[in-house]
Amino acid sequence: MSAFAIGVDLGGTSLRVAAVDSQGKMLEKITTNTAVATRSRDLVIDEMCGAIQQLTSKFQNDSNHLAGIGIGVPGIIEMETGTLRWSPNLPGWHDYPVHAEIERRLGTKVILENDANAAALGEKWLGAAAKVDDMCMITLGTGVGGGFVLAGKVWHGMSGMAAELGHLNVERNGAPCNCGSRGCLEQYASATAVKRMAMEAVAAGNAPEMARAMKASQEFNSKVIYQLALEGDEPAREVFRRAGNALGTVVADLINILNLPMYVIGGGVADAWDAFAPSMMETVQRNSYVYLATAPRENAHGAHDDAGQPPRRSTVITRARLGSDAGLVGAARCPWLHQKMN
Amino acid sequence: MSAFAIGVDLGGTSLRVAAVDSQGKMLEKITTNTAVATRSRDLVIDEMCGAIQQLTSKFQNDSNHLAGIGIGVPGIIEMETGTLRWSPNLPGWHDYPVHAEIERRLGTKVILENDANAAALGEKWLGAAAKVDDMCMITLGTGVGGGFVLAGKVWHGMSGMAAELGHLNVERNGAPCNCGSRGCLEQYASATAVKRMAMEAVAAGNAPEMARAMKASQEFNSKVIYQLALEGDEPAREVFRRAGNALGTVVADLINILNLPMYVIGGGVADAWDAFAPSMMETVQRNSYVYLATAPRENAHGAHDDAGQPPRRSTVITRARLGSDAGLVGAARCPWLHQKMN
Numbered sequence: 001m002s003a004f005a006i007g008v009d010l011g012g013t014s015l016r017v018a019a020v021d022s023q024g025k026m027l028e029k030i031t032t033n034t035a036v037a038t039r040s041r042d043l044v045i046d047e048m049c050g051a052i053q054q055l056t057s058k059f060q061n062d063s064n065h066l067a068g069i070g071i072g073v074p075g076i077i078e079m080e081t082g083t084l085r086w087s088p089n090l091p092g093w094h095d096y097p098v099h100a101e102i103e104r105r106l107g108t109k110v111i112l113e114n115d116a117n118a119a120a121l122g123e124k125w126l127g128a129a130a131k132v133d134d135m136c137m138i139t140l141g142t143g144v145g146g147g148f149v150l151a152g153k154v155w156h157g158m159s160g161m162a163a164e165l166g167h168l169n170v171e172r173n174g175a176p177c178n179c180g181s182r183g184c185l186e187q188y189a190s191a192t193a194v195k196r197m198a199m200e201a202v203a204a205g206n207a208p209e210m211a212r213a214m215k216a217s218q219e220f221n222s223k224v225i226y227q228l229a230l231e232g233d234e235p236a237r238e239v240f241r242r243a244g245n246a247l248g249t250v251v252a253d254l255i256n257i258l259n260l261p262m263y264v265i266g267g268g269v270a271d272a273w274d275a276f277a278p279s280m281m282e283t284v285q286r287n288s289y290v291y292l293a294t295a296p297r298e299n300a301h302g303a304h305d306d307a308g309q310p311p312r313r314s315t316v317i318t319r320a321r322l323g324s325d326a327g328l329v330g331a332a333r334c335p336w337l338h339q340k341m342n
Numbered sequence: 343m344s345a346f347a348i349g350v351d352l353g354g355t356s357l358r359v360a361a362v363d364s365q366g367k368m369l370e371k372i373t374t375n376t377a378v379a380t381r382s383r384d385l386v387i388d389e390m391c392g393a394i395q396q397l398t399s400k401f402q403n404d405s406n407h408l409a410g411i412g413i414g415v416p417g418i419i420e421m422e423t424g425t426l427r428w429s430p431n432l433p434g435w436h437d438y439p440v441h442a443e444i445e446r447r448l449g450t451k452v453i454l455e456n457d458a459n460a461a462a463l464g465e466k467w468l469g470a471a472a473k474v475d476d477m478c479m480i481t482l483g484t485g486v487g488g489g490f491v492l493a494g495k496v497w498h499g500m501s502g503m504a505a506e507l508g509h510l511n512v513e514r515n516g517a518p519c520n521c522g523s524r525g526c527l528e529q530y531a532s533a534t535a536v537k538r539m540a541m542e543a544v545a546a547g548n549a550p551e552m553a554r555a556m557k558a559s560q561e562f563n564s565k566v567i568y569q570l571a572l573e574g575d576e577p578a579r580e581v582f583r584r585a586g587n588a589l590g591t592v593v594a595d596l597i598n599i600l601n602l603p604m605y606v607i608g609g610g611v612a613d614a615w616d617a618f619a620p621s622m623m624e625t626v627q628r629n630s631y632v633y634l635a636t637a638p639r640e641n642a643h644g645a646h647d648d649a650g651q652p653p654r655r656s657t658v659i660t661r662a663r664l665g666s667d668a669g670l671v672g673a674a675r676c677p678w679l680h681q682k683m684n
Contacts, residue, residue, distance in 0.1 A: 076635075085635070134500070146599075150492075157601020158476070159655045161632045164598040169591055169629050172513060179631045181594075249511055252523075256506040257488075257599065259499020287511050289521045290503045293418075293427070313501045 002064045006052050007332025008071040009115065009324075012037045012089030012142065015044060017051035019059050020332035022067070024126040027059060029328070041092045049105045068335020069110040072118035072327045073098065074145075079160040082112055088143065088178060111334040115327050116163065117154045119266060119320075120147025121337070122330030127321035128264045135262040136254055137320065138165055138247070140269035144186040148258075153337060166190070168253070170246040188246030189276075191269050194222040197239045207235035226272040237275065244276035248283025255288045255315055266320025273319050284317065291315050344406045348394050349674025350413040351457065351666075354379045354431030354484065357386060359393035361401050362674035364409070366468040369401060371670070383434045391447045410677020411452040414460035414669045415440065416487075421502040424454055430485065430520060453676040457669050458505065459496045461608060461662075462489025463679070464672030469663035470606045477604040478596055479662065480507055480589070482611035486528040490600075495679060508532070510595065512588040530588030531618075533611050536564040539581045549577035568614040579617065586618035590625025597630045597657055608662025615661050626659065633657050 004027060009016045015036050019027040030051045036044050052069060060066050075087025082099020084090070099112050113121070120129075120137035129135040133152055139145040146165030148155040155162050166186035167179045174183025175193075187193050201207040202214055209228055214220045228236035251263055265273070284291050296314040320326055346369060351358045357378050361369040372393045378386050394411060402408050417429025424441020426432070441454050455463070462471075462479035471477040475494055481487040488507025490497040497504050508528035509521045516525025517535075529535050543549035544556055551570055556562045570578035593605055607615070626633050636657040662668055 155600070158603045158657075159601060159636055161635065162599065162601035164601075164632055167598050167629075167631065168595045170514075172591070180634075181629045181631070249514070253510045253595065254599070256509050257504065257596070258497070259501060259504035259506075261500045287509075287523045289509065289523070290506055292522075293503065294501055315500075 003067040004059050004064060005067045005332040005335045006055055006069040007118075007328045007330070007334075008048060008052065008069070009118070009328040009331060010036060010044070010048065010071060010073050010090075011115070011327075012074060015048060015051075016328050017048065017055060018328050018332060019055040020329055022336070024329060024333075026325070026329065028055060030055065037089055037091070041090075041096065045098075045102065045105065049102065052106060068338070069106070069108070070118070070331035070334030071102065071110055071112050072115040072331040073112055074115045076164075077112050077114055077160050079156055111338050113154065113331060113334050114145075114147070114160070114163075116145030117147040117156070118328075118330035118334070119145070119326040120149050120163075120264075120330065121154060121333045122322050122326035122328070123264050123266065123320050124149045124152075124330075125333045126329055127326060128318050129262050132261045134258075134260045135264060136163075136165075136258065136260055137264045137266060137326075138250070139320075140189050140191070140247075140265065140267035142191055144190045145267075148260075165250060165254075168250050170249045185246055185250050189243045189269065191222040191267075194225055194239055194243060194269060194272075195220065197242060198225045198236065201235045201239065207233075209233040210235055222269055222272065226275055229272070229275045240272055240275035241279040243269070243272075244279030244281075245283050247276065248280040249287060251280065251317060252284045252287035252291060255284070255291045255294075259290055259294075259315075261314070262316045262318065264318055264320050266322075266326055268324075270319055281317070345409040346401050346406060347409045347674040347677045348397055348411040349460075349670045349672070349676075350390060350394065350411070351460070351670040351673060352378060352386070352390065352413060352415050352432075353457070353669075354416060357390060357393075358670050359390065359397060360670050360674060361397040362671055364678070366671060366675075368667070368671065370397060372397065379431055379433070383432075383438065387440075387443065387447065391444065394448060410680070411448070411450070412460070412673040412676030413444065413452055413454050414457040414673040415454055416457045418506075419454050419456055419502050421498055453680050455496065455673060455676050456487075456489070456502070456505075458487030459489040459498075460670075460672035460676070461487070461668040462491050462505075462606070462672065463496060463675045464664050464668035464670070465606050465608065465662050466491045466494075466672075467675045468671055469668060470660050471604050474603045476600075476602045477606060478505075478507075478600065478602055479606045479608060479668075480592070481662075482531050482533070482589075482607065482609035484533055486532045487609075490602075507592060507596075510592050512591045527588055527592050531585045531611065533564040533609075536567055536581055536585060536611060536614075537562065539584060540567045540578065543577045543581065549575075551575040552577055564611055564614065568617055571614070571617045582614055582617035583621040585611070585614075586621030586623075587625050589618065590622040591629060593622065593659060594626045594629035594633060597626070597633045597636075601632055601636075601657075603655070603658060605657070605659045606662050607659070608664075608668055610666075612661055623659070 004021045015032045018029040074089045076085045084093045123129045137147045144166030146163035167184045171183035175187035177184040202211045294315040346363045357374045360371040416431045418427045479489045486508030488505035509526045513525035517529035519526040544553045638656040
């Protein structure tokens with residue numbers, strides 16, 4: 001008898017629900033692009049439960065059973081109570097017992113996971129980190145998230161708050177952050193930060209091409225800035241160099257702290273890999289002698305993007321492979337790891 | 343039948359060997375204060391093996407068996423081969439197959455462990471962290487070392503290089519470090535750094551009391567500077583504030599990364615707790631919202647030094663309890679954890 005799981009990715013801008021088989025093959029995906037953050041919480045949960053039930057009915061039969069349901073949620077989940085403690089992108093969900101409510105509506109058990117942890121699980125299952133047991137994922141999106149998979153399992157820490165990598169300090173007295181601190185990674189390497197740094201350069205009168213692009217386009221965002229960097233615009237390139245330096249500072253520290261075989265960089269900003277990876281790798285090499293002692297021999301002196309079989313006991317820093325599906329398939333992976341069979 | 347283990351602490355300045363029973367009681371300790379770093383490697387190993395054999399003969403009998411031998415070594419040990427890959431305090435030992443050599447001489451198996459990891463194991467077994475499963479220890483000595491115990495075991499990383507906490511970046515373009523980077527924690531929070539920062543203040547003409555102490559004493563060191571800080575000397579207090587800020591930056595990052603229940607600060611400089619803890623705690627509170635969300639309720643706004651039963655799921659930052667014996671008893675703990683019976 002075969003089995004499938006349902007994965008849910010509850011993003012700030014879209015809700016996606018998928019049925020995924022035990023080998024990771026996506027059987028069907030339902031996507032709603034309406035902005036989740038601005039809609040009523042109850043409507044979103046209705047829609048989510050509806051999609052879950054729709055896929056369950058479609059794929060569950062005598063020879064294919066539902067292994068479970070995993071839901072990736074942005075924000076900090078108190079693991080014991082299933083309460084969403086803090087979610088900047090879902091303001092109406094604060095302290096909401098999301099776990100209990102969804103289980104009540106569906107009449108079955110579900111597993112909640114932080115979205116960045118789910119993305120790490122996805123890359124570990126089917127993506128860049130499929131061949132290692134321990135890995136770290138850094139997701140560069142609207143914010144910066146992180147996840148650790150150690151010995152094949154998510155490392156949650158004592159209260160589910162581990163891997164808040166977006167709030168590691170990279171610049172003392174740097175740019176102020178929503179978390180209350182200053183100089184957090186998120187202020188340099190998120191899509192929001194890339195845009196802010198570009199706008200600062202424009203405001204300072206130092207970036208004529210970016211100023212033109214800002215005027216010409218309704219959507220002046222990190223993609224537009226990356227395009228300019230690709231075309232050789234120096235101020236745009238400098239924005240990504242700063243992002244790369246900040247990221248390199250954090251990756252070097254993570255290598256010195258955990259000595260893991262693989263660090264995976266994902267999220268939308270990772271598409272600009274060519275623009276930030278050189279400065280990231282330079283900083284990693286300067287700041288981490290653990291990296292220097294364990295760098296892949298064949299390519300120790302530059303950025304690399306090889307997620308194939310890594311050389312034994314070397315430290316690989318690489319791009320994510322699954323794009324925006326990482327969190328979705330990672331959520332679907334949760335029921336198998338929890339060994340809960342419904 | 344009872345059992346005991348032998349622990350060895352091979353420091354840069356002394357060699358200590360102890361017999362420790364299964365409850366952690368130290369049965370006997372042999373200490374040599376001759377500087378290990380400046381003596382020939384073979385002589386040191388002779389002496390170590392002699393002391394191990396002496397204690398073994400004394401305590402091993404029909405009703406008390408030797409559970410094993412654990413040796414704490416400063417530097418990076420390649421776990422697979424038992425080779426000392428890098429040890430700034432034991433320059434003649436570089437790339438030396440110390441594990442094989444000691445086993446050859448003793449004719450029995452021994453377990454090698456990095457000295458900072460051994461200290462973490464000691465505090466976990468008998469000290470500040472006895473009641474938690476997961477902990478981090480930061481040792482402020484001549485250099486700065488670190489160790490993680492996760493789920494009761496040392497986290498080595500893929501090649502034994504995890505927890506190089508002394509080389510985490512706290513100040514971009516800060517003071518140059520032996521590791522090749524700049525602005526490492528070790529350059530602000532080690533005994534060496536405390537002395538350097540004091541000497542810089544003296545050289546700048548801003549520290550008349552420290553200047554007097556430097557002239558008056560052959561041994562101008564972190565203890566003398568702490569004494570001045572206790573007496574209210576502002577430049578001496580500033581030195582420890584800088585150490586505390588650097589330490590706080592790293593502890594905040596570690597809390598955001600791992601969300602562990604306990605961070606233990608040990609080593610000689612930890613004796614100056616009163617002088618650096620306030621600025622350390624201030625920085626932790628400013629930089630880590632994970633700390634703020636998990637700080638012990640009864641004392642969330644100041645430094646605290648309570649290693650008793652921690653409140654449930656709170657983050658405790660505390661002083662080590664075992665002093666210089668942490669590494670020695672931690673080394674003796676290794677054989678039991680490895681479950682090797684000799």
